[in-house]
Amino acid sequence: AQSVTQLDSHVSVSEGTPVLLRCNYSSSYSPSLFWYVQHPNKGLQLLLKYTSAATLVKGINGFEAEFKKSETSFHLTKPSAHMSDAAEYFCVVSDNTGRRALTFGSGTRLQVQP
């Protein structure tokens, strides 16, 4: 069984300040981990993915995430928030068993203040 916990349902930052969105996972297997972003009334866009290569993963739009097996964490960071980053962010795990079902976290809404 696998699960994902996004530790904050809502995060508010000022434009130009760092962003930290927290994600912890549980998986019986070596998981693949993803961060997706969803802007209002839009589909999900892949930000980045971890598939057992480098533990520090760089994604689009300046986002990156670090896989820490000892802490079972996959936190998403960005050095400087932009107004266009305001959206819903989902941390997702795939257990690589072949069933290919994704387990989604509950989501974190990022608000960026001017």
Next chain:
Amino acid sequence: DTEVTQTPKHLVMGMTNKKSLKCEQHMGHRAMYWYKQKAKKPPELMFVYSYEKLSINESVPSRFSPECPNSSLLNLHLHALQPEDSALYLCASSLRLAGVEDTQYFGPGTRLTVL
């Protein structure tokens, strides 16, 4: 190109109507998925097709009927829906169902309202 297209963008239907949602990708992906997303919730998996065959059905009511006529196209046929079926319906695809290259790419969704 990592584009998945969905039509229509918006759909309003009555409980006695029959309608269909369409999803298309031309990335050579052989796994395709339907998700349902209610407001302020993560997507919930409905169906998975692998090589045009239904692989996973997450106990979805029969008023939702999926179809995969070819490797690029995925349909979701709707009949006798209930107001609680109103949601954003997302389509996704991935290269294959098994293996490392399982990244799912999502379409923009169809916003369905059932009156």
